[in-house]
Amino acid sequence: MKKNKVVIHLMGRDYTLLTDEDAAQVQRLARYVDRRMREVSITTRAGESMVPTLTAMTLAGELFRAQDENVRLKKELAALQPKDKA
Numbered sequence: 001m002k003k004n005k006v007v008i009h010l011m012g013r014d015y016t017l018l019t020d021e022d023a024a025q026v027q028r029l030a031r032y033v034d035r036r037m038r039e040v041s042i043t044t045r046a047g048e049s050m051v052p053t054l055t056a057m058t059l060a061g062e063l064f065r066a067q068d069e070n071v072r073l074k075k076e077l078a079a080l081q082p083k084d085k086a
Contacts, residue, residue: 010034011041011051033059 003018008030019026037055040046046054 008034011037011048 001020003020004023004026006017006019006023006026008015008017008026010030010033017026033055036058037051040055040058041051044054
């Protein structure tokens with residue numbers, strides 16, 4: 001697969017990435033991460049060097065909660081499915 005060269009902007013800095021992902025999707029992700037980094041920076045008043053780490057922890061927490069919710073919903077859906085009487 002062809003690598004895409006994508007420039008993203010995070011906290012006022014440019015980063016060039018080589019990725020297999022669609023450039024538009026990478027830009028969308030970068031906008032989300034940038035927004036979250038700015039929120040973390042404002043709400044925690046953390047130093048610039050801590051913002052990426054705190055943001056990564058925040059996003060990991062979001063991911064884990066979403067995964068837990070996905071598992072819960074799958075179980076709920078399975079419970080609603082008719083049982084086979086074999």
